[in-house]
Amino acid sequence: MLDRPAARDSQLEAALRARNLWDDALAAADLLAVDPFGLGGVVLRAPAGPVRDAWLVRFRAGLPHGAPVLRAPCDVGDGELLGGLDLSATLAGGRPVSQRGLLARADQGALIMAMAERLGPTPAAHVAAALDRGEVVAERDGLSIQSSAKLAVVALDEGIDDDDRPPAALLERLAFRLDLAPLSHRDVDAGDGLPDAALIRAARECLAAVAVPDRLIEALCAACAALGIGSSRAPLLALKAARAAAALGGRRIVDDDDAALAARLVLAPRALHLPADRGDDEQPADEPDQPSAEDDAAAGQGPDQPDDAEGEVRTLDDAVLEAAVAALPPGLLARLQAGSPRLRAGQAGKAGDVQATVKRGRPIGARRGDPRSGVRLDLLHTLRAAAPWQRLRRHAIGQGAGQGIGQGASRPLIEVRRDDFRIKRFRDRKQTTTIFVVDASGSTALERLGEAKGAVELLLADCYVRRDEVALIAFRGVGAEILLPPTRSLHRAKRELAQLPGGGGTPLAAGIMAAGLMADEVRRKGRTPTLVVITDGRANVTHEGVGGRGKAQDEAAAAARSIRAQGHRSLLVDNSARPEPRAGQLADEMGALYLPLPRANADTISRAVRAGAPTPTPAGLRR
Amino acid sequence: MAGPFPFTAIVGQDEMKRALLVAAVDPTIGGVLIFGDRGTGKSTAVRALAQLLPPMKAVEGCPYHCDPARPAGACTHCASGGKLTARTMSVPVVDLPLGATEDRVVGALDIERALTHGEKAFEPGLLARAHRGFLYIDEVNLLEDHLVDLLLDVAASGENVVEREGLSMRHPARFVLIGSGNPEEGELRPQLLDRFGLSVDVRTPTDIAMRVEAVKRRDAFDRDPAAFAASFQADEERLRRKLTAAKRLLPTVEVSDDTRRRVAELCVALGTDGLRGELTLLRAARSVAALDKSATATMAHVKAIAMPALRHRLRRNPLDEVGSGVRIERALAEVFG
Numbered sequence: 001m002l003d004r005p006a007a008r009d010s011q012l013e014a015a016l017r018a019r020n021l022w023d024d025a026l027a028a029a030d031l032l033a034v035d036p037f038g039l040g041g042v043v044l045r046a047p048a049g050p051v052r053d054a055w056l057v058r059f060r061a062g063l064p065h066g067a068p069v070l071r072a073p074c075d076v077g078d079g080e081l082l083g084g085l086d087l088s089a090t091l092a093g094g095r096p097v098s099q100r101g102l103l104a105r106a107d108q109g110a111l112i113m114a115m116a117e118r119l120g121p122t123p124a125a126h127v128a129a130a131l132d133r134g135e136v137v138a139e140r141d142g143l144s145i146q147s148s149a150k151l152a153v154v155a156l157d158e159g160i161d162d163d164d165r166p167p168a169a170l171l172e173r174l175a176f177r178l179d180l181a182p183l184s185h186r187d188v189d190a191g192d193g194l195p196d197a198a199l200i201r202a203a204r205e206c207l208a209a210v211a212v213p214d215r216l217i218e219a220l221c222a223a224c225a226a227l228g229i230g231s232s233r234a235p236l237l238a239l240k241a242a243r244a245a246a247a248l249g250g251r252r253i254v255d256d257d258d259a260a261l262a263a264r265l266v267l268a269p270r271a272l273h274l275p276a277d278r279g280d281d282e283q284p285a286d287e288p289d290q291p292s293a294e295d296d297a298a299a300g301q302g303p304d305q306p307d308d309a310e311g312e313v314r315t316l317d318d319a320v321l322e323a324a325v326a327a328l329p330p331g332l333l334a335r336l337q338a339g340s341p342r343l344r345a346g347q348a349g350k351a352g353d354v355q356a357t358v359k360r361g362r363p364i365g366a367r368r369g370d371p372r373s374g375v376r377l378d379l380l381h382t383l384r385a386a387a388p389w390q391r392l393r394r395h396a397i398g399q400g401a402g403q404g405i406g407q408g409a410s411r412p413l414i415e416v417r418r419d420d421f422r423i424k425r426f427r428d429r430k431q432t433t434t435i436f437v438v439d440a441s442g443s444t445a446l447e448r449l450g451e452a453k454g455a456v457e458l459l460l461a462d463c464y465v466r467r468d469e470v471a472l473i474a475f476r477g478v479g480a481e482i483l484l485p486p487t488r489s490l491h492r493a494k495r496e497l498a499q500l501p502g503g504g505g506t507p508l509a510a511g512i513m514a515a516g517l518m519a520d521e522v523r524r525k526g527r528t529p530t531l532v533v534i535t536d537g538r539a540n541v542t543h544e545g546v547g548g549r550g551k552a553q554d555e556a557a558a559a560a561r562s563i564r565a566q567g568h569r570s571l572l573v574d575n576s577a578r579p580e581p582r583a584g585q586l587a588d589e590m591g592a593l594y595l596p597l598p599r600a601n602a603d604t605i606s607r608a609v610r611a612g613a614p615t616p617t618p619a620g621l622r623r
Numbered sequence: 624m625a626g627p628f629p630f631t632a633i634v635g636q637d638e639m640k641r642a643l644l645v646a647a648v649d650p651t652i653g654g655v656l657i658f659g660d661r662g663t664g665k666s667t668a669v670r671a672l673a674q675l676l677p678p679m680k681a682v683e684g685c686p687y688h689c690d691p692a693r694p695a696g697a698c699t700h701c702a703s704g705g706k707l708t709a710r711t712m713s714v715p716v717v718d719l720p721l722g723a724t725e726d727r728v729v730g731a732l733d734i735e736r737a738l739t740h741g742e743k744a745f746e747p748g749l750l751a752r753a754h755r756g757f758l759y760i761d762e763v764n765l766l767e768d769h770l771v772d773l774l775l776d777v778a779a780s781g782e783n784v785v786e787r788e789g790l791s792m793r794h795p796a797r798f799v800l801i802g803s804g805n806p807e808e809g810e811l812r813p814q815l816l817d818r819f820g821l822s823v824d825v826r827t828p829t830d831i832a833m834r835v836e837a838v839k840r841r842d843a844f845d846r847d848p849a850a851f852a853a854s855f856q857a858d859e860e861r862l863r864r865k866l867t868a869a870k871r872l873l874p875t876v877e878v879s880d881d882t883r884r885r886v887a888e889l890c891v892a893l894g895t896d897g898l899r900g901e902l903t904l905l906r907a908a909r910s911v912a913a914l915d916k917s918a919t920a921t922m923a924h925v926k927a928i929a930m931p932a933l934r935h936r937l938r939r940n941p942l943d944e945v946g947s948g949v950r951i952e953r954a955l956a957e958v959f960g
Binding site: 038121122125126129132137168169172208212214217218220221222224225230231232233234235236239240384387489491 | 660
């Protein structure tokens, strides 16, 4: 009986939250339409669908009439982005014909980048350079390209989790990050489809005349510092957003509301930690899930109700910060308040990931060869190879001695011979990603944890020397946590490890499963995973996070078997005070090399990893 | 198109600015590596430097813009005889975009000439364009290792040797390599670290007033680049004169034996490998002295540049929590008292 009103409340709350989210999204669309180049653009995280389409319609409607809006696929090539030699026209015409790239053609308009979470570092770097300079400068195909490219970038992000984000170089330069994934088409009101075009045009015209009081700049910078935002692009973009908001509101001076809106839209998504003095008075534990709805609603008026007692600047700082903090998504807030260092992980690891993906088939040039099945013809290099001989060959054909591919009347414009074929070469460096799975539960006594950390540190140093990637998963309490996605940054691995606390139950199954999933993913990216599990093998928490020794052990064994089934290399380091058969059995199930810690000092482990942990044998063929 | 953000308008980041100026005064210093967070003005500083440098004379029509007074031996254009006419050009600062292919870097067959004239000709790459200037690589830590190797080789030898597609040629390529990157995204191989002359760490200023000032200036620049640049014109001009004077003074700057000995002591105390650290430090100190209009490099000049010259040369335990900076400071205090 009691839960009826509660359910209605939470429904209402959800609706309200959705409404706020959509309103913010629309506000961002309009601000971007007012100052597309200044604000850089937006990362739009949403699946393809009506919500995203509605947002895009709104944004396009705000742009000046006739402004180009172009689309780039995520595998866009340098030539398409920057422009260059139009190869077909050049070959047809026999003289160089240049072609403008997407960036140049989107000048004074917008470029929509599809599936930006899969965008490679190279195109991202080109787009970033265009955003920085407002022009495209490149030397390609013997052409000097320089053209204006003042545009906004709409990065469509269809990624699902935190690690699946557009390249950091791009994120950094786009003012807004909207997460529309929680919205459904029901939350999107058809009525607010189109902006007031006249209003936006007027705002665009008076934008340059809008003044920003110094105290607001100070408040935005202070908010950045409090939220742990290091980049100086963030306050600058927030400043521009505030100015656009003022222009849109017909004001000649930016006011507190504008600054609060900017903080909410620009700074909040970039926050790395909560302001230091907030954690205490918020009592986060009481309502970890719902600060956003209330605070969101409050944020709109937050600045309207300054605590008059304080000095003006002080309250303004607070108001701006308040607005930013209120807009933090609920899950994020909970994590921030738990003091988890996870956040840094997501984005910073990205560049490394992307590079790893590219590495699998990174072309390292072309060589002469037959384009048979299995190898890929490098068209450009083939043409390059054929190019110098064209006159000679044509001449030869003209004399009737031609043995080219085409003859007679249908003679091709370009004569390509077998000799010219170039095939692409790829380098597939078999690189290793070492995944450390550390048992940080209470059963691992504290000094044993210290020992485990020591061993991991030594291994890390070793991985550093070999340029391997490392990843770190810890399990304790009720579940496993990825402390560090695969990265080469020793720096971060060290930090995460040092911060790893101990205590709680032993959800061994969850730890092994998390490692298994990560190993699968690493393998998909073309690298070789090696698992190093450091535990005493005594599980007492099930995968669901419930206590229960028997079930927990069974689950752990099952998880271990799945590791062997996948054929991942693994190493189990037993760090119990007195080695027991339990961990050894687990190692057997996993097909792992078993190393009890008293004998396995860090050096032994390191050697074992280097030598390559054994590839598991099929069940039944036990070693 | 308005020029880049003025060098003198950059707020703070003194170490980075000094290192860049030192490299501009003495291009043989071996390049500058700038590591730091995003949005700390690394690219801005490099581009600003380009504009700051006094224009140089170059041989008209030479693809490698050789110095008319001293055409490089390896340049086929200038060695072909005939009268060389000079033109004035700004010092090139060439961006090496991430993912640039090897052929674009070293040069390749000129496809345009090949198509239109049926000629086999060399199309100079980025290295040729960077000759006598700067080659800037953002995110150098993400660059393919073989490219970094190649760049460092060319930077060290001053000559680019091309053997590909039936072309066989060499051309001069002397440039200052400037690399920047974010250490959170992966580190540079230790072997490569050592080959950079100077290494700078940039951090976001923690001082709010400085951040505010930086944001204000950048905003003013974005709104009206020309007017903003004009307001710093005098400063830029002054710094440019200082650079020119320093370049002229540099060959005559003396280092006393006592200073040499102390520099050696410092390097021994820090346990730097090889002599590159000492040589670079002395050389950099002379540039600092030249910028300071001083005829001799003193201990003060050494101290001013010791950090960037040595930071990346300490043999380190990769897990050592104590940063190189602290160790250098300690050693400086010990040796110099």
